[in-house]
Amino acid sequence: MTATKIWTIYLSGEIHSNWREELEEGARARGLPVEFHAPVTNHGASDDCGVHILGSEEKKFWHDNKGANMNAIRTRTLIERADIVVVRFGEKYKQWNAAFDAGYASALGKSIITMHGDDHQHALKEVDAAALAVTQTPAQIVDILDYVIHGKLN
Template identity: 40%
Template sequence: MDYHIYLAGEIHSDWRDQLRASLKEKPGVHFHFYGPQENHDLSDAIGEHVLGEQPNAVYKDLQASKINNLRTELHLKKADLVIALFGEKFKQWNTATDAATAIALGKPTIVIRPESLHHPLKELSEKANVTVDTIEQAAQVIDYIFA
């Protein structure tokens, strides 16, 4: 069986690699992972790469956002599971948007967040199927589901 997992979250660390490495091999189960564009410079510049130079930074961001949002929407719609990681270091507006969109689409969602972010993420965590504190705990949930 093939499963599509969307990994929402910051793009500045190797947390996606950590999660994939933590998953156990399962006979007949294949995971396909998707996520936001991890090349930050490309993500910010994609509008100008496609449409040419924009008149100012606002328009540059607007055009990049349209393309990035389309990419995210397509991946979220085909996802069987969404995992959204909230970390301590970076602001997580995109992660929150992706997780909320996934939940609104009825996609099963696992939120990973440290205990220190319990309060600011309490409503989102309540709507997610599962909330855990660590990447390893998320891997354990996936291993259990697909055992």
């Protein structure tokens, strides 16, 4: 009996909507053999983890630097282990960290799927050029995962 591969998917980017939950629910509904990972999506915890664990900083730069470095341990590790990296660019904020994650994943030769609206198309043209698929909805990503894993269309 052959074991089914469990695909590891890293979900990078925007943290202000429920796109991750929609994607995970869609994959679960189709019974896809996937395991999802993500950055810490609690904004306060992500921003303050460094000073909470390692001590306060007088200057905001060093406060942010401690947190960014601690978050990078998680992000780098999970991107390196991922089979596919999904990068979501939201409407409300510029996600510089998501663009960095996409570049890091690209440098590692990872398969990248981006997700954003038409209004970001021009700004993200280089990121999209590195992606193997450019999507607008979690449902499209679920369709891609289903096709890639099973090799057939629904």
